[in-house]
Amino acid sequence: MRAISRVASPWCRVAVAALLICATSPARALESQVHGSAAQGYAWTDHNNAYGTSQNGSFDFFELNLNGSVQLAPGLLASGQLLMRDAGANDNGKLRVDYALLDYQFASGSWYNAGVRVGRVKNPFGLYNDTRDVIFARPGIQMPQSIYFDGQGLRRLLFSSDGAQLYGGLGLGEHYVSVVVSGSRRQTLTDDEERQLTGGVALPAHEHVTDYYLGRLQDEWNGGADRVAFSVLHAGLDIDPDAGSTVQGHIDFDNYVLSWRHDAARYSLSAEYIINRTKGWTSFAGDTDNLGDGFYVQGDYRLDPKWTLMARYDASYINRNDRDGSRYAASTGGDPHSRYARDLTLGLHWLPDQHWGVWGEWHHIIGSSTVPPLDNPTQPRASNWNMLLLMAGYRF
Amino acid sequence: MLLSTEAAWAQSVEVITGPDRDAAGISHTLLLSLFTMRVRQWPDGEPAHVYVMPDSNPLHEQFCREILGTYPYVLQNAWERLIYTGTGQAPVVVYSEQEMKDKVRATDGAIGYIRTDDDEPASPSRAAAVAPTGGRS
Numbered sequence: 001m002r003a004i005s006r007v008a009s010p011w012c013r014v015a016v017a018a019l020l021i022c023a024t025s026p027a028r029a030l031e032s033q034v035h036g037s038a039a040q041g042y043a044w045t046d047h048n049n050a051y052g053t054s055q056n057g058s059f060d061f062f063e064l065n066l067n068g069s070v071q072l073a074p075g076l077l078a079s080g081q082l083l084m085r086d087a088g089a090n091d092n093g094k095l096r097v098d099y100a101l102l103d104y105q106f107a108s109g110s111w112y113n114a115g116v117r118v119g120r121v122k123n124p125f126g127l128y129n130d131t132r133d134v135i136f137a138r139p140g141i142q143m144p145q146s147i148y149f150d151g152q153g154l155r156r157l158l159f160s161s162d163g164a165q166l167y168g169g170l171g172l173g174e175h176y177v178s179v180v181v182s183g184s185r186r187q188t189l190t191d192d193e194e195r196q197l198t199g200g201v202a203l204p205a206h207e208h209v210t211d212y213y214l215g216r217l218q219d220e221w222n223g224g225a226d227r228v229a230f231s232v233l234h235a236g237l238d239i240d241p242d243a244g245s246t247v248q249g250h251i252d253f254d255n256y257v258l259s260w261r262h263d264a265a266r267y268s269l270s271a272e273y274i275i276n277r278t279k280g281w282t283s284f285a286g287d288t289d290n291l292g293d294g295f296y297v298q299g300d301y302r303l304d305p306k307w308t309l310m311a312r313y314d315a316s317y318i319n320r321n322d323r324d325g326s327r328y329a330a331s332t333g334g335d336p337h338s339r340y341a342r343d344l345t346l347g348l349h350w351l352p353d354q355h356w357g358v359w360g361e362w363h364h365i366i367g368s369s370t371v372p373p374l375d376n377p378t379q380p381r382a383s384n385w386n387m388l389l390l391m392a393g394y395r396f
Numbered sequence: 397m398l399l400s401t402e403a404a405w406a407q408s409v410e411v412i413t414g415p416d417r418d419a420a421g422i423s424h425t426l427l428l429s430l431f432t433m434r435v436r437q438w439p440d441g442e443p444a445h446v447y448v449m450p451d452s453n454p455l456h457e458q459f460c461r462e463i464l465g466t467y468p469y470v471l472q473n474a475w476e477r478l479i480y481t482g483t484g485q486a487p488v489v490v491y492s493e494q495e496m497k498d499k500v501r502a503t504d505g506a507i508g509y510i511r512t513d514d515d516e517p518a519s520p521s522r523a524a525a526v527a528p529t530g531g532r533s
Binding site: 035110 | 422423425426428429432434435436437439441442443445450451452460464465466467469470471473474476477479480481482483484485486
């Protein structure tokens, strides 16, 4: 406990206390549950680093979570999750509070429900963002980078929000239509987050995420086997100068994602398309107005209940009006391949029982826009590279 | 407290509920809401206690396909989204039909399912009340 109280903020202590209540309360009295998972990964790349120094093979890749929830009253749920994740230079393996919230479902009928969540809440964005750090609940070892930004930029803004979330759903015949909207208080970026956002550059400034909201509208039918969704995320970033510096500015990020998933007895198909706009002004780059986009298509085929084959094509473009990066190269002298990434992935997934899982993926990538800058601080980045990812996990 | 659907299988699946309510009035929409765990209480405000068999159990698979109109792994994925976002809880897993009967029938607000012989069909009106329009077989 001493170690935990040292690393963490009040959030962490609240979550630990909630977990202890869940773990010790009589199950009947309070309907409490504790779940968790742990997974260790391995990464190897022939060029560029990911998840640590992967060109030599890297085990600098693990995730661990423990969550608890307790039903305090018929409509009132308290829950919290502690998370540790290590991913090369992009995640540091420190204990953090992933979420800690009170969920009050104030309306609940045979064909509708609505409620509010307060605290640190997970951000619903696309199909998988809110469960992105749990291998058992995401679509592969690596998330599709076009939508979910693992090594760069917006990742920090995607995790969770300290604020409030409203949700509701309507059963309309065979369809269940739901909406979730989150708003967040002002947040200050850490130095690591700043460098992720700038691609590895430390600015003599501090950044605050100001106006921040996201929402997702989803329709599901066939008992959830078919889903379509539309997600929106907006974040405003204030850049304020450090003492003696003149670096400043304001940038607005707007992201829109269309999502689709179809589950059948033997196979699943999913696809998502993102369009993102970065608009603002900074003292070091002047006016900025950029439109990027990306998409992926994934198929999963269940050979039997334990073995699943996966194939995915994932494409990201920093500027949708300059997809091959040629205009960028002509105007800046930079590498054109730093402006896109096209990733063809083949994977195999084995669930020997309800607790264990083993995953393997081979990525062949053309382009370097998704190469994590923090794992590649100095070296030139290769445009044609391969990545092997392995992961084994346990859940309860 | 007993409700079944017509099935091509040798045996049917029946939804059962705790002693405080009747399965006959439960719409398919409410059944889906309860078993996907997105609502945590009955419309009358009583807490809901959902019981299921393990994913790999044939009765669970039959229940998912015929009554809910979905697949066990889709339901499992939905529960995991709730668990790992803190927005809901997983149902209680029981490992035998006897345990299912004992627990559901002893618990107010409980809902679960059991197997029934085809020579004891439930009334058609009750069957229509829960049968999904798009059941999978």
